[in-house]
Amino acid sequence: MNERNLAAAVLAEVKKSIVGKEGTLIKVLVAILARGHILLEDIPGVGKTTMALSFAKALDLRFSRMQFTPDVLPSDITGFSIYNKATGKLEYQPGAIFCNLFLADELNRATSRTQSALLEAMEEGQVTVDGVSHPVPQPFLVIATQNPAGASGTQLLPDSQLDRFLLRLSIGYPSPADELELLRRRQYGQAMDPVRRVLGREELEHLRGMVDRVHISDEILQYIVRLVNATRSHPQLAQGASPRATLAVTAASRAVAFLRGRDYVVPEDVQTIWRDVIAHRLILAPGVEGTVTGQAVAATVLKAVEPPRIR
Secondary structure: OOHHHHHHHHHHHHOOOOOOOHHHHHHHHHHHHOOOOEEEEOOOOOOHHHHHHHHHHHOOOOEEEEEOOOOOOHHHHHEEEEEEOOOOEEEEEEOOOOOOEEEEEOHHHOOHHHHHHHHHHHHHOEEEEOOEEEEOOOOOEEEEEEOOOOOOOOOOOOHHHHOOOOEEEOOOOOOHHHHHHHHHHHOOOOOOOOOOOOOOHHHHHHHHHHHHOOEOOHHHHHHHHHHHHHHHOOOOEEEOOOHHHHHHHHHHHHHHHHHOOOOEOOHHHHHHHHHHHHHHHOEEOOOOEOOEOHHHHHHHHHHHOOOOOOO
């Protein structure tokens, strides 16, 4: 089985437990292949945990889940040092972050200090405890869920942390037909029963390496830069996208092209993933909140910037 068929097989396995929502599942795989993290902003009960577990099983990833509440401490995530009386030394006890796929459930219910404990692991692939750095296992992916704004006991993630997520996605309610199919499947076993391992961690790293080698021409790179720069002068924005966003769009576009069977990026690849990469990084100008969304602004920018013509 070639590499792209392997990616398709992963999606086929995950779809055994998640009915419908193929577009969302493809974008999650895009983030995994692009070495990015995912923020799922949705109501409870639509299958966020099931989806994360399904990808962990299909990709043979060590999975860890933490339910974030106001009393969760940073050391619960990063680990801590404890004195060993027998040796007379401090011994490090790893925290929940030491896994391949970390599900941070309802991250916005935690305190700002606890939320920030994830930043180093997400950005640097390590945690530092008592001045000693400890690398997290590779591959490493964070899928964080966030309650909709206004839900009881929540506080919005700071902009600095939002910028660390490659994509912000929403699963949403299933269609009536998909919900009926879900009920039928649950009559014959648990949701996770049919999901099987497709590839291992080394094979996933190989796929990621292939995505890194997908070619992007100067015309496409200039297109991405023009798109990002258009957000920085948009009248409805107080703050546009950062250079980190430019890198994120580039990486995600490569993954989209790879999943579509190409070793080069075309404008349609950028357009497919643009809003999911950019919208959560935009800060609306005072006075426009409630009348426009980041998704809407990202869409207008995409429409306004002329794509290159690829010969």
